[in-house]
Amino acid sequence: MFSRILIANRGEIALRIIRACREMGIESVVVYSEADRGAPYLSLADEAICIGPGPSKESYLNIPRIIAAAEVTNVDAIHPGYGFLSERAEFAQVCRDCKIEFIGPSPEAMARLGDKVACKIAAKEAGVPIFPGSPGAIEDEDEAARIAEKIGYPVIIKAAAGGGGRGMRVCHNEAALRSNLRNASTEAKAAFGNGAVFIEKFLEHARHVEVQVLGDKHGNAVHLFERDCSMQRRHQKVIEEAPAPGVDRRKITNLCESAAKLIREAHYAGAATVEFLMDKDQNFYMLEVNTRVQVEHPVTEQITGVDIVKEQIRVAYGERLSIRQEDVVVRGHAIECRINAEDPDRNFMPSPGHISRFEPPGGPGVRLDTHVVTGYTVPTNYDSMIGKLIVHAPTRREAMIRAERALREFRIEPIKTTIGLHRRLMQNAAFQEGGIDIHFLERLLK
Numbered sequence: 001m002f003s004r005i006l007i008a009n010r011g012e013i014a015l016r017i018i019r020a021c022r023e024m025g026i027e028s029v030v031v032y033s034e035a036d037r038g039a040p041y042l043s044l045a046d047e048a049i050c051i052g053p054g055p056s057k058e059s060y061l062n063i064p065r066i067i068a069a070a071e072v073t074n075v076d077a078i079h080p081g082y083g084f085l086s087e088r089a090e091f092a093q094v095c096r097d098c099k100i101e102f103i104g105p106s107p108e109a110m111a112r113l114g115d116k117v118a119c120k121i122a123a124k125e126a127g128v129p130i131f132p133g134s135p136g137a138i139e140d141e142d143e144a145a146r147i148a149e150k151i152g153y154p155v156i157i158k159a160a161a162g163g164g165g166r167g168m169r170v171c172h173n174e175a176a177l178r179s180n181l182r183n184a185s186t187e188a189k190a191a192f193g194n195g196a197v198f199i200e201k202f203l204e205h206a207r208h209v210e211v212q213v214l215g216d217k218h219g220n221a222v223h224l225f226e227r228d229c230s231m232q233r234r235h236q237k238v239i240e241e242a243p244a245p246g247v248d249r250r251k252i253t254n255l256c257e258s259a260a261k262l263i264r265e266a267h268y269a270g271a272a273t274v275e276f277l278m279d280k281d282q283n284f285y286m287l288e289v290n291t292r293v294q295v296e297h298p299v300t301e302q303i304t305g306v307d308i309v310k311e312q313i314r315v316a317y318g319e320r321l322s323i324r325q326e327d328v329v330v331r332g333h334a335i336e337c338r339i340n341a342e343d344p345d346r347n348f349m350p351s352p353g354h355i356s357r358f359e360p361p362g363g364p365g366v367r368l369d370t371h372v373v374t375g376y377t378v379p380t381n382y383d384s385m386i387g388k389l390i391v392h393a394p395t396r397r398e399a400m401i402r403a404e405r406a407l408r409e410f411r412i413e414p415i416k417t418t419i420g421l422h423r424r425l426m427q428n429a430a431f432q433e434g435g436i437d438i439h440f441l442e443r444l445l446k
């Protein structure tokens, strides 16, 4: 097994990886920026190394500095976490060139599944359901208009290399489609360095359902069933749960098997998430594949008992997955609440700063993934998520009651957080009944 791993990330996910390394008897080296200097989680790693100033470009996104840190600390592998460099094929390639194992897929597999057009083609071959739309990148406007006519408006224009919810345009008629196509391509070229765009059917009312998959270097892939992440604000997930409430188990099992097949056929080693939208008749359409560990991986860990981060490390080393498909059994229901340092009463304005009181919840079925402790100061430089509260219980109803109970115990002062909003949501009758879709939260907050 690896003897030392460098963690090219920060905050709760860095701590999550430090913990996995400790339990596996692997030494961990965590990088940090000047803005994270002195953060308590850093002392839980075997070594911490400063890689530059606060702005991400000068530290967590700076490939030469991270590779230099890996070389001076003599690690055999790098875990990128999520965000930052985790989905940059170029970074995976540099790691390979430097003979450092990248804990994630090969640059080839990442590039293939990370490009939305290439991914759709691979998905279709594997029998993964995709949106009706253009079979590849749009070559000319007339062709796009013909396709849109055939699948019916509204349609959405997307960039092949897009991400982070950017560069998408919904078109309700041909005139809008034609005028948007040119701008979309120019914008995509500027933003992502690739002007390829495609169109697909736009679903008005949908739920976000995603499948967790693990693959190894021996051609095995298993799925760990699904998560529902419909509770979103501005395309950002706020609450995730597993399993997806009210979904036909036979349909979902077929979907999960097709997702595992896609990963297997892409010769993909590591953790991947295949994201779908689901319409009201429970038809699924693939959105994209995320080629890394997700923020919301703990809900899947709670219901399956599989440690996703440890599996990532094992398969990167070249071991076989420690589980077979028939070993994966769903137990109970898990819900994750993202705790953000934001003020829900002021349009979710970031609320960084010093935390003088931090009282975490506890008791049966409660897991808290956070790097925050009393006395910690939330820096202004990064994402506002400061932790994740995950509850597990035999049923969805009990999980919601447990979440509400845990949120009630949870005190973070004086900064503003989303704890109160989550409590409100756990008491919301429509949410309790599973009547959710990707616009639920926006309607509620209006």
Ligand code: ADP
Residues within 6 Å of the ligand: 131, 156, 162, 163, 164, 165, 166, 168, 200, 201, 202, 203, 204, 206, 208, 235, 275, 277, 287, 288, 438
């Ligand atoms: P990104 O990689 O930029 O996050 P995605 O393809 O994952 O882009 O889409 C982000 C979000 O945009 C989805 O979660 C969904 O809310 C919305 N969206 C994307 N495609 C469609 C579609 N065909 N119909 C309806 N909504 C969509």
